[in-house]
Amino acid sequence: AAAEHELGPAPAGKALSRLEADRPTDLSVVTQETQSVAGEPSGARGAGLAGLVYFLARDSRRFAVRNLDVSGADLTTPAGRAEVAAAVAAEPPAPGGDLVALRGGRRYRQEVRPVDPAEAADAGLPGIRPGGKYAVVGGSGFVGRIVSRHLIERHGAQVVCVGRRPQSDPAVREALEGGRIGYVQADVTDPGQARQAIAAAKAALGGLHGVLFAGATRITGGPGDLTALGEAEFREHFDVKAAGSRHVYEAVAEEPLDFLCYFSSAQAFAFGGAGTHAAYAAGITFADAFARSVGPRSAFPVGIVNWGAWRASFGEAARDYPTLGFLD
Template sequence: MIEGERGVLDLFRIVNHLVLRPGSGGELALTVVTRSADDPASAAALGFARSVRSECERWRVATVDIGPGDPAAVRPAAPGDYALRAGRWYREVLEPVDDTAGARPVLREGGTYVVVGGTGDVGLDIAEQLVRRHGARVVLVGRSAPDEDRAARIKALDPSGTRVEVHRADAARPGELRAVLDRVGDVHGVLHSVTVPSDRSLAALDEESFLRGMAAKSRTTEALAEALGDRRPDFLALFSSVQSFLGNPGQAAYAAGCTAQDAIGRALAARLPYPVRVVNWGAWSGSALTERHRDRLAAAGIHPLPPEAGFEALSRVLGRQEVQVAVVSGTDGFLGRIGVPAAGAGADARRQAGAEAEAAPSAGTAATAGAGVPGAPRRRTRCSPSSARWPVSGPVSWHRTTCSAGSASTRSRTRG
């Protein structure tokens, strides 16, 4: 059973040993057991296991998050991600956001916004939208100075040098981030857009690279929350990835870091006196990461998001109550892989739901649960598109829901 960060490292070492041994391409059953899915280490193990399942196609990889009184010696009959509570099995199904409910405006005209990891592709896209749409003052924080192309882009966006500032700081060091915030003064919103490329197959992924890739998301998020201290911005937005739910081959460290960041974000939302939002982005058009994996994304049915559409989705997310929301665009097949209903099911749900109808978890058995997971409740969803051509053209936004441990007909939401 995974317990703490050491448990995640032990899991990595086990998998690394298995993939390097002769015959690693054969069949193998691996069950990863955790006791608290909202613990960052347990969440990291889930993301890592999803990537292992994708990369090692003949392995039967399952994850089970158990409740306080449930046995740790469990073995589902089919691969997948499960929760066991008081002897009952659950699976997560993602619920598309109802965009007809509207969102309150959060971004201020002329406000000051800090983007940590802001000299990356996504950070610069967000900065550009903030300046052009809201006349904002944007503070970009990065460990190193922007390269020549990005410096030129910043200059083109802010020829006078009055709207965009660049500050250097290590995002994993709270003291350095705090010093930047002190120099900036009043801050109306903070966005975390830190990532470290760590694409390697499991066989080529060494321990140091795994820990570095995971920490790029998790430890920098914790450091930023610490640096903010008693400040009360309008919001804290954490940029995670849809890899939390996909776990693509070759992205084990990144997937682990994203799921850990998601859990940290949910915990911060429950603790801090201002809204915290976790955004699991799909592919972002024009980014270096998207360009590097363009063929893979196309084959998977993923449609990169234009920056303008991404920013509009972010603006809506910030003004809603859901804590964790994914913004994605792609084919039915891709959306189905992350738990979004097929187009027909979405259309039916839209016709039935109207503006605000909600569906409770269903007691139906999940199709992949198998005989070893009797009666696993699968959560049904309602769908509301963010464009009339959903789900192919998207983007589709959905939020994470949780099922109560005691009943298959009770549903709870995480609120900000």
């Protein structure tokens, strides 16, 4: 229920996509504290809007979009509200829907920076334990299968996968690799099923050291207009990421885990090319914001890996993206 309010922008986005005009329509979308600047607390409410703006910016050139996030601290006085309103009005359009955070009269933009592996290794965060016990949510999907195999072959780990398909499904049987991997059928968009799945995985393994969330739905079509996306389809793609991420965290919040790792996508950023599938873009921007919001108060590290595009996750639709550098 907490994530369902995020579906509201879908009908609005479809209505906007139907607008006909002889010049681009100005569109400013403003959220509050969905981004963390300089380590400040953030939340997930409204964060799916950022992904929808990415889509609207790239779906057509009918919109001159501004994708902005503001701080509640700047809205506490009439003067502060006036200053924020002026900054929103003065913000130039962003052709790709780039997200800008306005804080204390300053303007912040996202960018990619290289990470030194040596510095990352020295951060003191827990890694994969040799022989550790792990649950992989979405483990029968392409990325989940790769990760599960890596955990077993490189680390001697014990793995239980959680997925929506029945164990008799050929894709699931292949993912379980002849019984090396355990399996629990569950739809984690349902909070009760998420709790039961984590409990079942913990019981099967005799404990849990970490959980990896790789849940996603397969993208079955090429680039498309938002008007062609039904609400049921939007909900399916969105909920797997948004509701699933929330429910899995709630299911493990009291567990003494080494870590919880969410698998996301570079499409969670405007420069990642999120303009092809509105619901997926909205789902991952919400899920990433949720992970950022719970990380500081969690008893264990909560991380996000924003993968590039996996060819197999697109299926036959990969042919529609000849210039995209797919991960194989």
